[in-house]
Amino acid sequence: MLNSDLHSHSTASDGVLPPADVVLRAATRGVELLALTDHDDLSGIAPAAQAAAEVGIGFVSGVEASVGWNGVSIHIVGLGFQPDNAALAENLAGVRTSRLVRGERIAADLERIGIGGALEGALRYTKNPQLLSRAHFARYLVEAGCGRNISSVFEHYLVPGKPGYVEHRWPSLEEAVGWIIDAGGVAVVAHPGRYKLSAREMRRFLDEFRAIGGRAIEVVSGSHSAADIRRFASLARRYGFLASRGSDFHAPEESVIDLGRLAQLPDGLEPVWRLFY
Numbered sequence: 001m002l003n004s005d006l007h008s009h010s011t012a013s014d015g016v017l018p019p020a021d022v023v024l025r026a027a028t029r030g031v032e033l034l035a036l037t038d039h040d041d042l043s044g045i046a047p048a049a050q051a052a053a054e055v056g057i058g059f060v061s062g063v064e065a066s067v068g069w070n071g072v073s074i075h076i077v078g079l080g081f082q083p084d085n086a087a088l089a090e091n092l093a094g095v096r097t098s099r100l101v102r103g104e105r106i107a108a109d110l111e112r113i114g115i116g117g118a119l120e121g122a123l124r125y126t127k128n129p130q131l132l133s134r135a136h137f138a139r140y141l142v143e144a145g146c147g148r149n150i151s152s153v154f155e156h157y158l159v160p161g162k163p164g165y166v167e168h169r170w171p172s173l174e175e176a177v178g179w180i181i182d183a184g185g186v187a188v189v190a191h192p193g194r195y196k197l198s199a200r201e202m203r204r205f206l207d208e209f210r211a212i213g214g215r216a217i218e219v220v221s222g223s224h225s226a227a228d229i230r231r232f233a234s235l236a237r238r239y240g241f242l243a244s245r246g247s248d249f250h251a252p253e254e255s256v257i258d259l260g261r262l263a264q265l266p267d268g269l270e271p272v273w274r275l276f277y
């Protein structure tokens with residue numbers, strides 16, 4: 001089966017490698033078809049596409065959008081859209097502006113529990129302040145000695161119910177899926193195993209996603225266990241969704257699964273990359 005990896009991040013959002021370096025690392029690790037899917041930003045696509053052409057691997061344009069659905073934050077990956085679509089770029093620019101405002105509030109919350117300098121600290125990890133992510137705060141919190149690693153500081157400070165978590169108004173599911181489809185792309189549910197949804201809520205979410213034009217889900221993901229893979233393979237078959245495969249690579253030391261090291265798609269699924277490759 002094709003060694004595809006359709007979910008990855010660079011310094012254009014909260015990854016640590018520049019776009020071209022993500023491509024080189026992927027190529028070295030045997031990836032044959034890569035999508036760079038930075039959060040809310042398209043600026044990594046052109047340099048990554050050029051690097052992919054130079055090293056001779058396939059490349060698909062990508063983006064990861066956060067949406068609010070019934071009070072839960074869900075990530076939608078867009079693949080294969082026209083990277084120069086003006087409406088998509090404009091809508092993402094609006095989301096980026098709101099990220100910096102949220103970052104200021106996260107820093108104020110952390111200040112209140114005695115952790116100072118978090119805004120400046122997190123910003124030191126970003127190239128673009130508008131792409132400020134909880135991942136940048138996590139790197140600062142580890143640096144400041146607030147926890148031993150990224151997942152531990154997330155758990156103690158940055159998730160709902162914890163002192164550095166700030167509710168945020170992300171675009172709706174319908175908005176983000178619409179932007180992707182209107183730009184000629186395919187909307188994919190990112191790492192569905194990560195959401196705190198009951199089985200019933202998951203079915204309702206997938207019904208809604210399909211009804212508004214969503215066509216694929218990540219079955220194999222860096223954040224899925226073997227049981228998650230079986231569960232979402234079965235849901236993909238039941239709903240007639242195309243199946244995707246992506247590591248969600250952010251950094252060599254942070255990612256559970258490195259580029260190109262994912263399990264194969266289970267049998268009986270239609271790979272989403274048939275649309276591009």
Ligand code: AMP
Pocket residue numbers: 014039066132133134135150151154155250
């Ligand atoms: P944001 O989009 O700014 O809310 O930040 C979400 C980002 O933080 C995700 O894209 C991941 O990169 C990272 N992240 C979220 N939850 C965790 C976690 N539990 N452990 C490690 N990284 C996480």
Ligand code: MN
Pocket residue numbers: 009014039133135250
């Ligand atoms: Mn991220």
Ligand code: MN
Pocket residue numbers: 064075190191
């Ligand atoms: Mn995500």
Ligand code: MN
Pocket residue numbers: 007008009064248
């Ligand atoms: Mn991601």
